[in-house]
Amino acid sequence: MSKEDNSQTKIGYFIKNLRESKGLTQKEFSQLLNTSQSAVARMERGGQNFTTKELLKISNVLNHKIISLSDSIDFQINGGRKLSGAISTNTSKNGALALMIAALLNKGVSIIRDVPKIEEVNRLIEVLEVIGVSVRWLNQDDVEIRVPTKFKLENLMHESAKKIRSGLMMIGPLIHHEKSFKMAHAGGCKMGQRTIAAHQYGLEELGVNITVDAENYNISHKELTGAEIVMYEMSDTATINILLATALIPYETKISFASANYQVQDVCFFLERLGVKIEGIGTTNLIVHGVAKINTFIEHYVSEDPTEAMMFLSAAIITKSKLDIKRVPIDFLALEILKLEKMGLKYKKSKVYFAKNGKTKLVDLTIMPSELISLQDKIHAQPYPGINTDNLPFFVPIATQTEGQTLIHDWMWENRAIYFTEINRLGAKIDLADPHRVFVTGKTPLKGTQIVCPPALRPAMIILIAMLGAEGTSMLRNVYSIRRGYEEIADRLNSIGADIKVVKGI
Numbered sequence: 001m002s003k004e005d006n007s008q009t010k011i012g013y014f015i016k017n018l019r020e021s022k023g024l025t026q027k028e029f030s031q032l033l034n035t036s037q038s039a040v041a042r043m044e045r046g047g048q049n050f051t052t053k054e055l056l057k058i059s060n061v062l063n064h065k066i067i068s069l070s071d072s073i074d075f076q077i078n079g080g081r082k083l084s085g086a087i088s089t090n091t092s093k094n095g096a097l098a099l100m101i102a103a104l105l106n107k108g109v110s111i112i113r114d115v116p117k118i119e120e121v122n123r124l125i126e127v128l129e130v131i132g133v134s135v136r137w138l139n140q141d142d143v144e145i146r147v148p149t150k151f152k153l154e155n156l157m158h159e160s161a162k163k164i165r166s167g168l169m170m171i172g173p174l175i176h177h178e179k180s181f182k183m184a185h186a187g188g189c190k191m192g193q194r195t196i197a198a199h200q201y202g203l204e205e206l207g208v209n210i211t212v213d214a215e216n217y218n219i220s221h222k223e224l225t226g227a228e229i230v231m232y233e234m235s236d237t238a239t240i241n242i243l244l245a246t247a248l249i250p251y252e253t254k255i256s257f258a259s260a261n262y263q264v265q266d267v268c269f270f271l272e273r274l275g276v277k278i279e280g281i282g283t284t285n286l287i288v289h290g291v292a293k294i295n296t297f298i299e300h301y302v303s304e305d306p307t308e309a310m311m312f313l314s315a316a317i318i319t320k321s322k323l324d325i326k327r328v329p330i331d332f333l334a335l336e337i338l339k340l341e342k343m344g345l346k347y348k349k350s351k352v353y354f355a356k357n358g359k360t361k362l363v364d365l366t367i368m369p370s371e372l373i374s375l376q377d378k379i380h381a382q383p384y385p386g387i388n389t390d391n392l393p394f395f396v397p398i399a400t401q402t403e404g405q406t407l408i409h410d411w412m413w414e415n416r417a418i419y420f421t422e423i424n425r426l427g428a429k430i431d432l433a434d435p436h437r438v439f440v441t442g443k444t445p446l447k448g449t450q451i452v453c454p455p456a457l458r459p460a461m462i463i464l465i466a467m468l469g470a471e472g473t474s475m476l477r478n479v480y481s482i483r484r485g486y487e488e489i490a491d492r493l494n495s496i497g498a499d500i501k502v503v504k505g506i
Contacts, residue, residue: 009046078499086324092305104173153181172244180220198238226251301356306332314394318469374404399440419459448472
């Protein structure tokens, strides 16, 4: 086969996987392209010499960039290998993003230490820089942030601002710099519509007016004041947004039904060091005593990521490996570990010690090869201290290797459960009950295959985990979703015995 023919075959296979991931038949796809079903069949088997115009049209129909496939990054996974040794949990993506945004409150120098070098952090830095913030990497892990005398908030329409949902949290600090501004609609993972009601209603209680049009959030305010706020939902980002807004309102604000999740607590620790008194940290009822100004030098360490620790747990279980997972933030994984223990997981746990922020409790876990049995009750997420919504998907690959049937209920995210069925391509038996629930029947042997990465971080990651446990070679295409949230994940998994090759281009 010539190089050109091989390229056409790869493009055809890529398009076929994309079409199937969208749930389109060849006939439906051909109608959208205004062509024949036989033409679609020809292109998918590699018999089409594509023009740039044709690839652009296919990209638009599938809502996925194809024209720059040579810039994409894929993972080739040689599965069925045992993991071994030790791996340390990295710091939190969500915590780092929130802390970098919280630094906008400080007119002095803020140094955020142990920031993961991932795509979403890079996107946030791009946004901060275009609005005039000075952001400087001091070394491999630490970021220095200095706010400008005058922000360029007209640049909040930058493309990077449309890609990260965490950008919404910028409203809280930015209202203290400008009376009115616009912000592009938030992006991030594509898993259905996400409401901003919790942000909007909470900020309105403080005196902020937010209107929404087709393209923008329009933010304005006059006098800001303290309030008694009942959160419309227990949202991590909305709670942080309210905390950041109240920090520079020199009154008392009571927040009920607040999230107490790890990134919220980390922001509270940061604000306390800036001089803001907060009562009730770690509970759903917070009292914030705001201050009139913040102008100081601060260094703060990002705490460890419970979702990454859960990922390593899932990888160890599905590969039936003995693995040491260090620096696990145990308060935010306690229920997940208890559920796994009741399923039959064997493990050891060290004594508690503290993270570099001096607040977050850590342990080291040793995971043993275990034969698991499904739970009789469903596994579902809840606000902290329940099972973290980002940890829930990692039960899916585990359940494929668990004796019996497991019901996993992902009620928080619209349509995310649909992506869980992608693991069926590896040989799993996952039945979709509705857009929020799947029944996983185990044990099922998994075998390598090719899958296009879903446009959502956790579903993409659980496919990679399942591929680690699948016999043979798998190809996970276009792993940008994973690179958004996991730093050098292929190298890190390879360091404990995985065999993942990073492949550039199609």
